[in-house]
Amino acid sequence: MSSAVEAARTEEARQGGPPLPPLVLAGCGTVGGALLGLIREGRGSDDLVRSILVRDPARERPEPLPDPDGGRVVTRPSELPVEGGRVVVEALGGIRPALGLARRTLAGGGTFITANKSLVAEHGTELEALAAKSGGRLAFEAAVGGGMPVVRLLRDLPDAARVRRIEGILNGTSNYLLDELHAGRSWSEALQSARALGYAEADPSRDVDGRDAADKIRLLAWVAFGVPPAHVRVTRRGILPDPEALVAEARALGGVVRLLARVDPPDGAGICRARVEPCLVPRDSPWADVRGADNRARVSTARAGTLSVSGPGAGGQATALSLLTDLGDEALRRAGGSGGLARPVFPVRTIVAPDPDSSRAEGHPAERWHLSLEGKIPGHPEIEVRPRLERILARADIRLVDVDRDSGRLRTVLETRHAPRVDLVGERLRALALEPRLLRLAER
Ligand SMILES: NC(=O)c1ccc[n+]([C@@H]2O[C@H](COP(=O)([O-])OP(=O)(O)OC[C@H]3O[C@@H](n4cnc5c(N)ncnc54)[C@H](OP(=O)(O)O)[C@@H]3O)[C@@H](O)[C@H]2O)c1
Incomplete structure (x- = not known):
């Protein structure tokens, strides 16, 4: 030799x-x-x-x-x-x-x-x-989740598994910041320490307003469903404008705030919808266990149960290891290797056909949102917000499950199967100069 x-x-x-x-x-x-x-x-x-x-x-x-x-x-x-x-x-x-x-x-x-x-x-x-x-x-394994192998997980799942939903904490910077706020730090202290540790850039706006997570959920939709990233319709609310208030709300409710992104397969009209929004998760849920700049993704399927991955969402070494994984695939491909690893990432899947069970909103159970807002219209202390809120909700056909009036604020729980209606309610309330704090109550 x-x-x-x-x-x-x-x-x-x-x-x-x-x-x-x-x-x-x-x-x-x-x-x-x-x-x-x-x-x-x-x-x-x-x-x-x-x-x-x-x-x-x-x-x-x-x-x-x-x-x-x-x-x-x-x-x-x-x-x-x-x-x-x-x-x-x-x-x-x-x-x-x-x-x-x-x-x-x-x-x-x-x-x-x-x-x-x-x-x-x-x-x-x-x-x-x-x-x-x-x-x-x-x-692009390294483009989503740093060292968390979620692109690989989705790529290697056969179509027959039928992915019903992908959900994840996909932005380590905002997760770190939320963790710091929950630990009692102020927003400026949290930002300062995120920058010192290399978790936040000088301008972290793409992380905290949800654009970074939106980019990543688009990529996951592409890999899982074959929908071109630019065609995924993302509704996005980051942790701004008042992350400290969101954390205070969550604490009062006995939970933790996490910025969750999720995407479902194309609906009956072929539209693939994604959401990025702050959610309230129970303290003992796996989402709350994602600490610091870590990421986690959960893939719900019709035939392969629920699969989860977690790991360092950023950092030079972890991300470089993902690049190395793609390089290893390339080595196998060049060597004419066999097996799943040698399978090229692309061409991506053809767009999955709408799934009759999951394409209707009814395919998922109704969800709840915690909504907190001022009790009176700002500048008009004589006008109560509650009757207006009730009218707005009735027009949106959203159920008001619970209302609590506490120190001048209204704390309510809304229930619907149609998440976009909640976004509309938020817009209408903002048009009344109110600052609604909305937290989706996430599944464990
Ligand atoms: N950092 C993370 O934890 C992380 C995690 C996941 C994904 N990513 C992604 O990885 C990529 C790189 O991030 P990074 O954190 O490594 O960035 P970085 O530390 O700023 O490094 C960027 C590198 O690119 C070079 N560069 C940038 N613009 C250039 C230009 N116009 N011409 C020549 N060289 C140029 C810089 O040169 P100099 O060295 O001379 O400045 C530097 O070496 C980004 O897409 C980022 O989103 C990063």
Whole structure:
């Protein structure tokens, strides 16, 4: 046996699979740097990484760049050699220049592995069409849930399992912030510590207003139901404008606030609806057990019961491990390997047919929302809110289960099978200058 073949076999045995393919790395910050570290740890060298794109090669970083003067490090996206069927790992973030790199890679029949949820949520269908045409491949395990293998779970479920609902805590930053508030910290203290720990960026608005979780639930709908991410209709309420008040409400009710995202299969009209909203969960529920920046996803199926995964929703190492998993798939594919792992992520499923049982709102049991609001119309202390609320609810055909008047506030429980009606009630109340606090009562 030649020494080259022997070396390859040793490598294969050590990694539990064929050796990783040579790759080009776009971005070497928190995630890209952690991937470089893992590759160095596994191989003892980074010679597999043929070229690296960064903005500032002189910047000090925990994982030093290889050979900064040796030509492997480039600073202009156009200098990154991504054509010709290469494997490109993207850990830049944002749409540009990542989109241009993805197009060039996939048009050339290459493999584009990314941690970038915004890129895939906005341009996934275009990129997948490019890949399908050229024989390239798009993979994004790292884009949802950091180190939590939820894309893989959904991808590997046979259609026959019939996914009925996917629900999850998909944003680690907001989960961490909510946890801190529950522990008695103020919003500014919580933000400060989230930034210090690297859980929140300087501007965390995409995390706290629910856009980040919305991007991720779109991706999960794509993988599970074949619905293009841009076609998923997401109703989104983050934890703003007053997270401290939401936590105080939850505490008064003996529960915990969690920002939950969920999506159902396309309904009878072919519309796939998702929601991102703050929910009230019991203290002893698995959702409340998701602490700090962790994530959890629950997949309810008609035939395979309920499956759950949880794990670190962010962090360089955990996310880099997901990139490594996609790289391992690529290695198997290139080696002509067999088995589920070698199955390409795409082409994605064809859009699942509406499920007659789950496509009607009646397919799910009625749900409850806790609604708390001022007892009087602001600026009009003589006008009671309750009769107006009752009229609004009657018009929306929503049942008022319980009302409690406490220190000037109205605390109510609403029940309906039609979540969008609750959103409408919220809008009508806001039009009266009220600030309703709405918490869906989540299932355990
Ligand atoms: N951090 C996490 O926990 C996490 C978790 C899941 C997914 N993700 C996703 O992973 C991706 C990367 O996140 P990150 O936290 O690693 O970001 P980061 O630490 O800011 O790193 C970004 C890297 O990209 C380089 N870069 C950015 N724009 C560039 C440009 N125009 N030209 C050349 N280089 C450029 C930066 O260069 P310099 O090093 O020179 O600045 C840096 O190396 C994002 O899509 C993010 O959403 C991150």
